[in-house]
Amino acid sequence: MHNATSHPFCLRLAVTPGVSSSQLSALLALHRAEEPDVSVSFFEVTGEELQAGLREGRYDVGVSLQVSGDPALQTQPLWTEIMAAALPPRFRLLERGKLTLSDLQDYPVYRWQEEVCPLLDEELTALMPLDQQNVQRVTSFEMMALWVAAGYGIGIAAHSRIVRAHEWGLSMRPLADGPYEVVTYLQRPYVQAEATDRFERRALQVAKLG
Structure with a gap:
């Protein structure tokens, strides 16, 4: 006192x-x-x-x-936060209970660069070379959610953030080849x-x- x-x-x-x-x-x-x-x-x-x-x-x-x-x-x-995939409505991968990073190779992947997860980003770089521009960096989680909800690709973010964004139309799927942790x-x-x-x-x- x-x-x-x-x-x-x-x-x-x-x-x-x-x-x-x-x-x-x-x-x-x-x-x-x-x-x-x-x-x-x-x-x-x-x-x-x-x-x-x-x-x-x-x-x-x-x-x-x-x-x-x-x-x-x-x-x-x-x-500790576990990273997961955020999928848009009516997306073809929604039928799967879990996803691997390899499952995401054919789609644009949105990452909020401030949500630091070195292991995840190393794996993404190995799977998706920078010259292919598959990994899109965004300035906020909200911007990532906007692109994903509109159907432009898949987001990777903390599990809890994706769950809270469910009302935006996002669905969450765990990443099977982790754990990728923040x-x-x-x-x-x-x-x-x-x-x-x-x-x-x-x-x-x-x-x-x-």
Whole structure:
């Protein structure tokens, strides 16, 4: 608790694109319920900005899909998302319960580049050379869903995102030759800070429940 003369503490949280919104929302709601006197300032940043800001003391904690190789930063894995295929309505592959990446070779495949999954992208590159332009990069999940729902190809994204987009007409099929995983990491300086320690414990609690 803060005394009458202290200033309320503000936790500076930096988040990179692609982090699962449902778990992050649950984490922020838990933080607000358990520690309402510690406010959160939210920053949307790139991976490079995140690591530089943590090193320079501009942020207290970061959440990202990329592992930090910076020895000055502590990295803690949180929750994991399984990648799946998003198919348009009345698509010929809907009759199959699961798909392999090889099943997708004859179709344009849309990938949101911020949803980082190195193993998946390596396999796609091996199956679909860049000069064939089968893999189309998009700037958001919503843009991927737009193209897929309109029947222009197949999307690959986190299972939970595709399920939530069912009302757009998308159907989800698991990828049989995985698992292809997207891992969310919490990153912070090694400097001990009680508010940051508590936030990390809540993040691990949300990860365990999810």
